[in-house]
Structures are given as C-alpha cells and as structure tokens.
Amino acid sequence: MHIDEWINSVPPGAVYGLLALIIGIESLGIPVPGELALVAAGMMAAKGTVNPVLLAVCASGGAIIGDSIGYLIGRKGGKPLFEKLGRKFPRHFGPDHLATAERSFHRWGMWAVFIGRFIALLRIFAGPLAGALRMPYWRFLIANVLGGVVWAGGTTVAVYYIGKAVEQYLKDFSYVALGIAAVGGLLTGVVIKKRAAKVHAAQAAVTPARAEAEQVTAGE
Structure with missing residues (x-):
C-alpha cells in the first residue's frame, strides 16, 4: 500500500x-x-x-x-x-x-x-x-x-x-481526464522504450570496438 x-x-x-x-x-x-x-x-x-x-x-x-x-x-x-x-x-x-x-x-x-x-x-x-x-x-x-x-x-x-x-x-470531466491520462501514459512508455533501445544499440556498438582495441593493445 x-x-x-x-x-x-x-x-x-x-x-x-x-x-x-x-x-x-x-x-x-x-x-x-x-x-x-x-x-x-x-x-x-x-x-x-x-x-x-x-x-x-x-x-x-x-x-x-x-x-x-x-x-x-x-x-x-x-x-x-x-x-x-x-x-x-x-x-x-x-x-x-x-x-x-x-x-x-x-x-x-x-x-x-x-x-x-x-x-x-x-x-x-x-x-x-x-x-x-x-x-x-x-x-x-x-x-x-x-x-x-x-x-x-x-x-x-x-x-x-x-x-x-x-x-x-x-x-x-472525469472520463476525459482518464482518457488523456491513459494516452499520455502510453506515449510516455513508447518514448522511454525507444530511448532505451537507442542506448542499448549504442552500447552494443561500443562493446565490440572496445574489445578489439583491448586485443590490439595486448598484442603490442
């Protein structure tokens, strides 16, 4: 509660x-x-x-x-x-x-x-x-x-x-407010998911490059 x-x-x-x-x-x-x-x-x-x-x-x-x-x-x-x-x-x-x-x-x-x-x-x-x-x-x-x-x-x-x-x-206007709140919550969820996906993609792209750089450094 x-x-x-x-x-x-x-x-x-x-x-x-x-x-x-x-x-x-x-x-x-x-x-x-x-x-x-x-x-x-x-x-x-x-x-x-x-x-x-x-x-x-x-x-x-x-x-x-x-x-x-x-x-x-x-x-x-x-x-x-x-x-x-x-x-x-x-x-x-x-x-x-x-x-x-x-x-x-x-x-x-x-x-x-x-x-x-x-x-x-x-x-x-x-x-x-x-x-x-x-x-x-x-x-x-x-x-x-x-x-x-x-x-x-x-x-x-x-x-x-x-x-x-x-x-x-x-x-x-309780029903109108409820509808607006529902739509707002849905849009907020979509935006958050898109941003999270972008961050995840950026991290995924950086990780292989970092691993490759570490291997080159180790080889030297």
Missing part, C-alpha cells in the same frame, strides 16, 4: 498526528515520502474530511521538531555518523550525497536548512548535517522554523486550494 493510500485509509482524526509523524521522521533524516503525505492530506482537506488549518499546523510542527531532533543527532554523532550511514544505506547516504549536501551548506550557510526543505536530497540531510557542522543552534532554528512553515504548511494549504479549484472540473 502506498503512503497516500495509507493516509486515506486511517480515521480523519488520526490524519493530523500521522502527517506530523511522517514529516517529522523525514525531517530528522530518515528517507520517507513526506511530500506525498502532504499532498494526500491536502487533498483530504479539499474534500472536507479534515481541517486544512490544523493540518498545516501539524505538518509544520512535525517538520520543525523532526529537524531539531536531527540537528541534535548530527551534533552528537558528527561526521562519523554519516560515514557509517553511507556504508549501510549507500542509496540515500552515500559519499556523493553527503558531498553535495556539504557544498550546499558551504554555499548558503544557515539558509541551506531553509532551501533544503524544497530539495529531496537536502531535506533528509539538513538537520543532521547542520548539527555535525556545528552550526549555532539559534541560526539553525530560525531557518528551520521558516522552512518548516513555508514548506510543510504552505504545501498543505496550496494543495487544499488547488484541490478545491479542480474538484468540480474533475467531477465533470
């Missing part, structure tokens, strides 16, 4: 706490699909199932608290913590990911925490890396609060209003 389906399956009263928990977990450095959770919850608010204002407050609170916990973990564990995580989870915490995040911090300073809210890679690194780099907590907190409110709260409210605006349109 996808996370959006999971959120839609829980009782409305539990959505607030569940959203805060998901956003908090992602913010402290564990890669979970926080954006999908925000969108799913925002659409529930657009349907009148939950309160959008309370939802935005809970999402913002989860983001701020989660990032603060991540900061404390990073400050205690330091750089060795990322090296250990990189060995265990190279897909999310590999050396390349860490290097990219560090460059962002050196470039933007405390505002990397704010900007990181809107970039999937930086979102899971922002809190722990700020702590590991010994950023003063007051500076981190300012960027953390601003980023949490703008990203988590703002996304929830934006999805709510977008959902309200398109709800009637989707209701009236």
